[in-house]
Amino acid sequence: MDLAMKPEDVAFRDEVRAFLKENLTEDLKAHARLTPGILADQDLRVEWLKRLYKRGWAAPSWPKQYGGAGFNVMQRFIWASECAAAGAPAGSNMGLSMVGPTLMGHGTEEQKAHYLPRILDGTDWWCQGYSEPGSGSDLASLQCRAVSDGDDYIINGTKLWTTGAHQSNKMFCLVRTDTSAKPQEGISFILIDDFPAKGIKIDPIITLAGDHEVNQVFFDDVRVPKKNRVGAENNGWTVAKYLLEFERGGAAHGAALKNALNKLRTMAGMERDGDGRKLIDDPAFRRKIDELDVEATSVEFTEHRIMSQLSNGQNPGAAASIIKLKGADTNQKITELGVEAIAYYAQPDVIEARTWGSNTKPVGADHTLMVMPKYLNTRAQTIFGGSNEVQRNIMAKAVLGL
Ligand SMILES: Cc1cc2nc3c(=O)[nH]c(=O)nc-3n(C[C@H](O)[C@H](O)[C@H](O)COP(=O)(O)OP(=O)(O)OC[C@H]3O[C@@H](n4cnc5c(N)ncnc54)[C@H](O)[C@@H]3O)c2cc1C
Incomplete structure (x- = not known):
């Protein structure tokens, strides 16, 4: 490379x-x-x-x-x-980052021809129906049930933490099609075309930062044609795991981390430390930024490896877990340092000031406005897409052979 x-x-x-x-x-x-x-x-x-x-x-x-x-x-x-x-x-955009690559790997020619162009031109926006109450890390225990009825499945159950369900017209979803088999062997991967159709209810969940990003989705006798299944019946776990590698490995973490660090440097140039000098001139604070820069660079290079694998037609494999974990950790540390930099201006959360079109001003300088919301939002990064502990388990098995 x-x-x-x-x-x-x-x-x-x-x-x-x-x-x-x-x-x-x-x-x-x-x-x-x-x-x-x-x-x-x-x-x-x-x-x-x-x-x-x-x-x-x-x-x-x-x-x-x-x-x-x-x-x-x-x-x-x-x-x-x-x-x-x-x-x-x-x-x-889960269509671009997850559904597309999964259909390329496991979809039928008909599915690819139908869905891929609609993802590209923005006709379809997808949300991910994997997690359920009690089935997050232990995803294979999921209970949302799809019962065969002629050419259709009838779906009943619930999905939790569904990001962007309220902004989507499609959902890719894991459902239980066999209750007698081992947990991993009774799951199918389904595309719900008509979302939200009759029988689907979306309840918002407002996060700690006051934002509406996630939801709980309920299914009550929702009919989905069997031709919308990706992969064979009861083989959805294989498709689901393939998709997760793209979810974990596909994001552009390195560039975003470097950019967040640059913003942090600029902000530290405007803030003062306890001795009245610019915070960026405080050697202890500078060292913290530089240490994070080293971490961001290591994420960036791991990302290049993944990109290189993808361009050669390979899937990211366990490297996706490394980048998910280190990317999320580093991002959290950057936002923590942001809170440290603006000190007590992190406290007032003026939600109106960050509402689109509002002319309300933040309590502190403009650069302080998004520091706390970003800090709060990134707390979820070490949980969604598989928690840090789960990524470590994957690396222990797949990379270290433990
Ligand atoms: C903001 C946000 C957005 C999300 N978006 C989506 C989405 O769009 N679609 C979707 O399907 N899901 C989504 N999720 C769900 C997410 O994938 C799960 O929250 C995550 O997998 C953890 O599952 P859980 O919440 O059930 O926690 P649990 O699995 O109950 O975990 C609780 C704690 O136990 C630890 N733990 C669990 N098992 C082990 C183990 N074997 N070894 C060591 N430690 C363990 C975990 O690391 C965690 O700290 C989202 C979650 C959040 C917070």
Whole structure:
């Protein structure tokens, strides 16, 4: 893996910068800045995707044959770094990051032809129905039941912590199709096309930061055609695990971490320490930032390895767990240092000041506004997509052979 920029990489970087200058509107940037997690405004999410789609860049990691950008490793790195530095909305699109790669690996030709273009052009937004009450880390114990009825399944049960269910028109879901088999062997992977259809109820869950990102979804006799199953009946666990590698390994952590650190440095240049000097000139604080920079660099290089594997047609494997764990840990530490930097200005949470279109001002300087919401939002990062403990278990088995 040669990461030195060649002339064609510099040309590509300039092309990306020109695209971002023209397409990343002030509305998109402002909204992305005011969002601690995923973009709350669905219209803006669609608008951003459509702009990317028009340029052929909606799916940087998908191969060209499926309408992806077909970027090489270096181009993906440049793309992620430039987007993060320019303040583009974080790419939380489960269709692009999870459903697409899973269908490419396990879907039928008909499923690929139908769903992939609709993900790319923003017709479909997907949410993930894996977790249930009592079935998160122990996912194989899930109870949501799909009973065969002719050409259909009839689904009853509930899914918990479903990110973006309220912004989605499709759900990919794990359901129990056999109660007599071993837990892993009685699960099927289903695409719910008509979401939310009759019989589906979505209840919001408001998080610690005051945001609506997650939900609980209830199914009451929901009919789904069997042709919407991915993989064989009762073989959903294999498909589910394949998808999880993309969920854990697909995010552009390194560039986002480096960008968050740059913002932290700027902020520390505006804050004072107890002796009245700029916080950034305090050697103890600087050391903390530099230590995190080393961690962010290690995440970035692991990510390059994963990208390189993906470009060679391999799936991320256990490296996805390494990056999920280290990326989440480092991000949490960066947001902790942010809270330390602004000290007591972290306390007042002026939710109106970060409401889209509001002219309410934060209590402290502008740069303090999103520090606490981001800190609170990132607490979930070491839980969703598989907790740190679960990632360590995977690494212990798959990497260390314990
Ligand atoms: C913000 C957020 C968004 C989410 N979005 C989605 C989504 O869109 N779709 C979806 O399906 N799910 C989603 N989840 C659910 C997420 O995947 C689960 O919360 C996660 O897998 C943990 O499961 P749990 O909540 O049941 O906790 P538990 O599994 O009950 O875990 C509780 C604690 O026990 C530890 N633990 C559990 N098992 C072990 C073990 N074997 N060894 C060591 N320690 C263990 C865990 O690490 C954790 O600290 C989301 C969760 C959050 C918080």
